[in-house]
Amino acid sequence: MRFGVVQFPGSCDERDALFAARRVGDAELLWHADHDLKGVDAVIVPGGFSYGDYLRAGAIARFSPVMVEVERFAREGGLVLGICNGFQVLCEAGLLPGALLPNTSLRFTCRQVDIEVVNASIPWTRACEAGQILSIPAKHMSGRYWAPDDLPEDQVVLRYAPGHNFNGSARDIAGVCNAGGNVMGLMPHPEHAVDVLTGSVDGLTLIGGPV
Amino acid sequence: MDRADGALRVRVLIRPKAGILDPQGQAVERALPALGFGGVANVHVGRLVELDVEDASQVPEMCERLLANPLIEDYEIE
Numbered sequence: 223m224r225f226g227v228v229q230f231p232g233s234c235d236e237r238d239a240l241f242a243a244r245r246v247g248d249a250e251l252l253w254h255a256d257h258d259l260k261g262v263d264a265v266i267v268p269g270g271f272s273y274g275d276y277l278r279a280g281a282i283a284r285f286s287p288v289m290v291e292v293e294r295f296a297r298e299g300g301l302v303l304g305i306c307n308g309f310q311v312l313c314e315a316g317l318l319p320g321a322l323l324p325n326t327s328l329r330f331t332c333r334q335v336d337i338e339v340v341n342a343s344i345p346w347t348r349a350c351e352a353g354q355i356l357s358i359p360a361k362h363m364s365g366r367y368w369a370p371d372d373l374p375e376d377q378v379v380l381r382y383a384p385g386h387n388f389n390g391s392a393r394d395i396a397g398v399c400n401a402g403g404n405v406m407g408l409m410p411h412p413e414h415a416v417d418v419l420t421g422s423v424d425g426l427t428l429i430g431g432p433v
Numbered sequence: 434m435d436r437a438d439g440a441l442r443v444r445v446l447i448r449p450k451a452g453i454l455d456p457q458g459q460a461v462e463r464a465l466p467a468l469g470f471g472g473v474a475n476v477h478v479g480r481l482v483e484l485d486v487e488d489a490s491q492v493p494e495m496c497e498r499l500l501a502n503p504l505i506e507d508y509e510i511e
Contacts, residue, residue: 277500285499324456325456328460370504
């Protein structure tokens with residue numbers, strides 16, 4: 223399986239995403255200015271501060287040339303994973319429901335969080351069991367998920383475990399998918415939890431799900 | 434405001450939708466009494482976008498597609 227990792231100006235987690243994807247398959251970078259997904263089997267939109275997060279996080283990045291192709295790929299059923307800033311970009315692009323608002327604390331927070339897999343039936347979570355708890359780092363300032371009133375329960379994929387919803391997300395939501403289940407976004411960083419050296423390998427169960 | 438070059442000066446005010454928690458507004462609201470300003474309520478913090486445009490009829494679409502996120506923000510065009 224070959225992953226493509228998008229790189230915007232201001233991305234900062236694309237190297238870790240490449241490293242993580244290479245633990246479970248092949249991976250290469252996709253440059254933001256190219257209309258080219260290089261024929262990859264799955265796309266990861268990584269964390270960072272794309273285009274400086276100007277205006278709103280993800281607002282400018284979603285109109286970049288590569289995102290035109292990611293949008294087409296996603297609408298045709300292609301596998302897309304948005305992590306942190308990538309989640310914000312996918313929401314801005316309308317590929318995922320809802321939006322991300324500033325944390326209620328107004329602080330940038332970096333901590334390990336427990337998240338519960340509540341929908342284990344989509345490609346990104348099928349290596350997990352429903353109810354499984356994953357320990358994964360989170361680091362962001364605008365991660366408070368705002369859910370549309372009509373968000374179906376089966377599109378809620380990941381929830382913060384009790385006591386771990388530090389950003390004020392609606393319904394404790396840490397990750398959601400589109401109606402087709404091929405596009406998933408989450409605020410915590412599975413690509414930073416792929417080696418025992420840094421405390422957890424739980425991120426590999428998400429990134430390796432489709433493999 | 435009309436400009437000599439024919440462009441029109443437009444201001445777009447963007448604020449969090451009513452009912453959406455606005456921690457920035459709350460922080461300001463809590464800070465003002467500490468400075469001795471009483472009787473302040475319903476503080477909301479938003480953004481101001483100023484732009485010169487040749488065709489003001491395009492501004493609403495600019496707001497819908499880029500300047501605001503209509504899911505979570507209201508906007509006013511001046």
